[in-house]
Amino acid sequence: STSGLYGNFGQCNYGAAKAGIAGFARCLWPEAQRKGITVNVIAPAAVTRMTEDLPFFQRDGGAGESMRPEHVSPVVVFLAGPKAESITGRVFLVFGNTVKLIEPTAIPIAEGAGGEPWAVAAIGEKILETVGSRPHPSWIERF
Numbered sequence: 001s002t003s004g005l006y007g008n009f010g011q012c013n014y015g016a017a018k019a020g021i022a023g024f025a026r027c028l029w030p031e032a033q034r035k036g037i038t039v040n041v042i043a044p045a046a047v048t049r050m051t052e053d054l055p056f057f058q059r060d061g062g063a064g065e066s067m068r069p070e071h072v073s074p075v076v077v078f079l080a081g082p083k084a085e086s087i088t089g090r091v092f093l094v095f096g097n098t099v100k101l102i103e104p105t106a107i108p109i110a111e112g113a114g115g116e117p118w119a120v121a122a123i124g125e126k127i128l129e130t131v132g133s134r135p136h137p138s139w140i141e142r143f
Contacts, residue, residue, distance in 0.1 A: 002043055002093065005102055018043075022091055029089035038088040040079050043102070044072040045095035066096045075099055107134070 003011045004018025022041050029039040046069040072094045078084055079092075091102040110126040112118065 002045055005043055005091070005093065025091070026089060033088055038079070038085065040088060041091040042072065042075060042079070043091060043093045044069070045093070046072055071096050 001014065001018040002008070003015035004020070004022055007015055022043075025039050025041045032039050045067065047067045048069060075092060075094050079087065093100040093102050107130065109130045110118070110123060
């Protein structure tokens, strides 16, 4: 679920459980790979009875036909097939006719070479400078 990848208001327990699945898969794939087993995660976004009232699915007249669960299944089938045998340890966001690869990234803030620890004010300045210059889109905009 996207709630586990991006968070969502009112879904702390659900989002934490879904994030746990993604974390579990990221830890499992190197172990499973040794035995020829692939491990991938699909975070589907589709109009279902559970999601039909969410704002994302209501904007622009609603998602309707373009966000049916059937749009997710081709990715599932492909990943289970022989042409995807080398794809493992990945997280895919799938909605409508869109598939996105979700990757954790590390944004450099500051690097030091040993010596004394950072002064609070100095590292705080670096953090504010870096984080403040990056957009922080809402859950809906992250699609």
